[in-house]
Amino acid sequence: MAIMDGNKSANEYLVEIARMGAMAALKAPNMANTEIKTMILTGEDLEPLSEILVALGATSAFIYGDGLCGKKSFEAQTPIVELLIGANLSQSDLNWNCGACGFDTCAEFNRYAKENLSAGGLFAGPSCNWKVLDFGTAQSWAAASIWQQNVDNRAQASYGAAAMLVGHMEGCTTTVGISIGPCRDTVWYNRPDMAHTFDMDKHEQFVLNTLPQFFVGFCGGGYPQVKDKTGWPVEPPQYLQKGESPELIAKSQEAMGRVGELIAKEKKRLGKV
């Protein structure tokens, strides 16, 4: 009789859990004849994606978090497994002519989509919305089935986009990754691996950037002051205004440079150049 390290065994089983997730994605109710494609990434084929996301995350908090938690799971030798779910959503074979895409007929949409198929910030479009709905349902069934197996998991556009950038999931216009594990109470919620990634100054700046309404003073005069210090009424007044940020653009360009290097390196390793 063998004695197994239960913790190690549990984490090694994550690939089987990913397979169950793929089965669920394929069984999910499908209204619009959407063809779902799945792929499972592990180990040396997944760790580079975490690195790419950490680099890309220099100007995006959610991408940074997704990448960092993945990276730390590899450092802790309890690596995550990624279930990729994708589909080509850019053509409609339905002839439902429903208007959800903004066109009166599927034929008009298909013509427009063929001529204008292009990448946005994360994925390609345009997309037929009933196929998008099926795509969401498939991901939901995968995540639910993995959850039933008592493993922390989270559907993440970031891993899906990174996978497509290095050449995986050919033929798909949109791919989402479900990060599975490691076997612990919370991984992707609360994110304990991100402890001490910001101090109070950064936290206050984050709230000012994302929820400025908290900081806005009396607006009756038309020029509300920012309440960024407790003594704000007698400090030199600060106001919110919109404008470009050369600093942020430079930071983003630097990040994209690093990301480009990592993508090229991974593509070379995969033989996709």
Added chain:
Amino acid sequence: MSRLYMNDWPPYAKADMNRRDGSLLAAKLMANAAQTAPKAGGIDQVECCIVSGEEEMELIARKIEELADENSKNKMWKRIFRTEAIMVRETDCVLFIGNYRVADSPLDLGCGVCGGAEKCGYVYNRRHSRYGQIDLVEGKKDRSHRMVDGPLCSIFVGDLGYAVGGATYIAKQLFVDTRPLISVSIAGQKLGYCPNSEMVVGLPISSLPKNPYVDVLPDYHLLTRDKAVKQLRKNYVVSRMVHWFDYRSWYPKEKKGDE
């Protein structure tokens, strides 16, 4: 001591209503699952409505039959809608799940799913908007011919898919039959069950001996169980009547040779 007797026949009798209560309970749990389903940013966006009762099912079925003629460019459309109207008549209740952000409150992520490189401009440029807000009322008359008032934020459409997935997954766990149907979805949105949502998915739900949503016949609208019963009741009473037999005074003799 009390008894709760359940059976599926005849429809809407007390025993059948007791049985339907289980489907209603499942529908509520499915609505919960639609709310807790994963979604972009954990943003609130889902509204649900559970509809039941003979009158309501008939209302939805008739709306579907009305919509059956709305898409002459698609030969299958009418057949699909006529078939699914029958399915609704055999349904215990319908869960409608709507997303109230798809049309006028995009995520603003710039992901590209709806329009590619145009990003969120794909929606904002095709809608009336100001102050970063979309006005759905403006120009609605010009768009009233559409079954769905698009364009829509596709990330939130995907989240509606997540909600549908959560609901149908729970149905599977509870062993009740359900299937998202396009006809029920569009009829439900037009009837206003999810009043704030431009995109709605309808999930008819049943706990019957045979799943009403699969294994049907061609021209199902002419070969329904109700039509079979109606036909049988007509034929049976006439046959019974004209086989003149005074049960009080005689009984048909057995055929010689059979003894």
